[in-house]
Amino acid sequence: MLNQGDLEGAAATFLQVSEGRGALEGWPIAAFRAARALAQGQLSEASELADLAHRLGAALGDTNDAVQAMQRWTVARMTGDLVAAVEWQQRSTTTAIGRVFPGAAMNALAAGDEAEARSLLATWARLVKPHAPAFMWYWIVHYVSVLALRLDDLTGIEEFVDYAEGFGGELLGDDVLIGGAADATRGRFAAVQRRFDDAITLLEDGHLLHQQLGLRALTVESGIDLGAVLLRSKGLGDRDRDRASEILGETARLAEELGMTPAQAEANALLT
Numbered sequence: 299m300l301n302q303g304d305l306e307g308a309a310a311t312f313l314q315v316s317e318g319r320g321a322l323e324g325w326p327i328a329a330f331r332a333a334r335a336l337a338q339g340q341l342s343e344a345s346e347l348a349d350l351a352h353r354l355g356a357a358l359g360d361t362n363d364a365v366q367a368m369q370r371w372t373v374a375r376m377t378g379d380l381v382a383a384v385e386w387q388q389r390s391t392t393t394a395i396g397r398v399f400p401g402a403a404m405n406a407l408a409a410g411d412e413a414e415a416r417s418l419l420a421t422w423a424r425l426v427k428p429h430a431p432a433f434m435w436y437w438i439v440h441y442v443s444v445l446a447l448r449l450d451d452l453t454g455i456e457e458f459v460d461y462a463e464g465f466g467g468e469l470l471g472d473d474v475l476i477g478g479a480a481d482a483t484r485g486r487f488a489a490v491q492r493r494f495d496d497a498i499t500l501l502e503d504g505h506l507l508h509q510q511l512g513l514r515a516l517t518v519e520s521g522i523d524l525g526a527v528l529l530r531s532k533g534l535g536d537r538d539r540d541r542a543s544e545i546l547g548e549t550a551r552l553a554e555e556l557g558m559t560p561a562q563a564e565a566n567a568l569l570t
Contacts, residue, residue, distance in 0.1 A: 300476070301468045303511055305334060305453045312473060315430075321357035326365030328354055332369050332472045337476040339515035339556035341373050348373075364393035371401060372475065375408055376515060378560040383408060398430040400441055407448055408560060416449050423454030435461060439468050443486040447523060452490050459487045469507070478516045479504030486523060494531035501527055514552060518561045521549030525568055543569060 299307040309330060316327040332347035350370035355362035367390035374382035383405050390396025400422045406415035430438065435458070442458045452459065465480035477483070482504025488497035505520040528542035546565045553562035 300471070300473065301465075302332075303469050303507065305511060308473075308559065309334070315532070318516070322355060322438055325351055325354040325358070326473065329365060331473070332475050333474050336369060336372050336376075337478075337513040337516050339376075339379065339513075339552075339558065341515075341557060342376060345370060345373050360393040361395060364390055365393035367393070367396055368401075368475055376405065376556075376558050376561070378408075378558075380405065395434070398426055399438065400433055400445065402425075403445055404441060407445060412449060415445065416451065419445050420454055427455070436465075436470060437472065437475065437477065440483050443483040444519075444523075446490050447486040447526075450490055452487070457473065459491070462487060467503075467507075469511070476513070476516070478509045478513075478520065482520045482523065483509065485527070489527045496530065497527050498524070514556060515558065516555065518549055518553045518558055518565075521545050521552070522561060522565050522568070525549065525565065529568060 299305075299311060305461060309327070310461050312327045312330040316324050320326070327553060328347055328351035332344050332351055335341075335344035335347055348366050351369075352362060352366040355365065358365075361498060367386045367544075371386035373385055374380070374386055379519075385398075387401035387405055390401060400419060403415045403418035403422060406412075406418055407409060439458050439462050440456050443462065445495065446452050460511050462483045466484065468480045470477040470480050470483060481500045485497045485500030485502075488500060501520060501524040505517065508514075508517040508520050525542045525546035528538055528545070531538075546569050550565035550569070553559070553565060
């Protein structure tokens with residue numbers, strides 16, 4: 299239900315399985331509510347729900363710690379608290395799940411150090427990616443596409459391009475972290491491959507899905523990427539430039555409303 303965009307159906311199911319689960323009673327719905335709040339841009343609420351889920355999920359062991367760390371890392375990254383982002387990412391690496399996530403490269407990117415992000419991604423692709431369980435790819439591919447677009451490079455991560463093609467129209471992620479529309483992921487990869495017509499169409503589809511589902515934080519992220527790709531494509535006319543400016547202006551205003559200060563700054567920088 300989640301991957302098909304039926305968030306209400308997913309919530310009802312997570313609530314149902316939260317009842318009478320012994321040591322994990324209440325955890326599934328709390329973890330999902332945190333993930334949904336993150337995607338919607340309700341960042342303070344997301345932090346509270348992540349901590350609540352952590353208290354309820356002790357029986358999960360280090361998986362419970364990984365979930366909290368990744369959810370709190372997402373809040374820190376979205377709000378521009380780079381100190382907290384590094385701390386939560388480092389906490390995540392003490393867990394089996396966190397060790398296979400390219401969080402260090404994402405942090406370097408957030409800090410504006412593209413050279414370090416590129417180096418960390420290359421190290422991750424060489425040493426970590428081969429050991430990432432198949433089920434984690436569905437989670438990871440969104441973040442790999444973000445890195446690929448920002449670094450304009452697919453070196454070492456080429457196989458994720460074909461992998462993403464299998465999920466057109468879906469919402470990538472799971473009950474603890476919603477990455478975003480698979481079409482937006484596909485669009486980022488297409489832009490790096492200089493398939494700009496495909497990239498714009500796919501990013502538009504992903505951006506629309508985020509808007510339709512009320513996932514406002516994800517709408518900000520896809521809005522920046524769509525605007526950036528529109529500006530990057532060759533042969534851009536005045537009409538497309540005006541469209542890119544409109545999207546980026548709307549994105550900057552929404553980012554400001556949600557407290558996503560790094561995204562607001564990025565959208566404004568693309569506008570100048």
